[in-house]
Amino acid sequence: YGDREKVIKAFGKDLFAMEENLYIWSELLGLKGYIPWECVGMPEETQLYFYKVYQQGVRNQAIAERGVSCIALFEKEILTPLQNSGKSVENYFQQIQNKFGQVYENHHTIPEWLWEKISPVLRNCSQ
Structure with a gap:
């Protein structure tokens, strides 16, 4: 979960370092107030993905000329407000994991x- 190197290998690019993806990431993180496409999950799932990548130490994926990055966007708009709210960050993301990290x-x-055909594969992925 959150294996950035696999994503780079699959897409041939670092999706976090592409400036044109900032708007899409902001939509997927739930910052625009709607889900951008029907085929994607809930914003909380994207937030959980970013949190796991953040925990792995992914930082400074900045786009040099502007000093902005997808990870910085997550920190500023999701993580820092959550930390400042007094709520448990770990508990927030654990609740998301509990809700979306299982096969129903x-x-x-x-x-x-x-x-x-697919349920055995899905069960294996959710463990």
């Missing part, structure tokens, strides 16, 4: 024939 066996609309 019965709460889905996947056809049974497909579910039988």
Whole structure:
């Protein structure tokens, strides 16, 4: 989860270091007030991903001319306000992990024939 090197290998680029992705990341983090595409998860899932990457020490992915980065955006707009609120940062992200980090066996609309094929893989990924 949050393996930045795998993402770079898959896309051929560091998606955190691309200035054109800042707006998209801000949408995915929930900073624009809506989910940008139907096929993506909830903003909390993106926030959890960023938190895990942040915990791995990913920093300073700055776009030199502006000094902005996706990680800095997460720190400024999500992490720092959460820390300043007095709430437990760990608890906040653990609740997100508990909600989204599992396979719901019965709460889905996947056809049974497909579910039988993919559920073992999904169960393995969620552990």
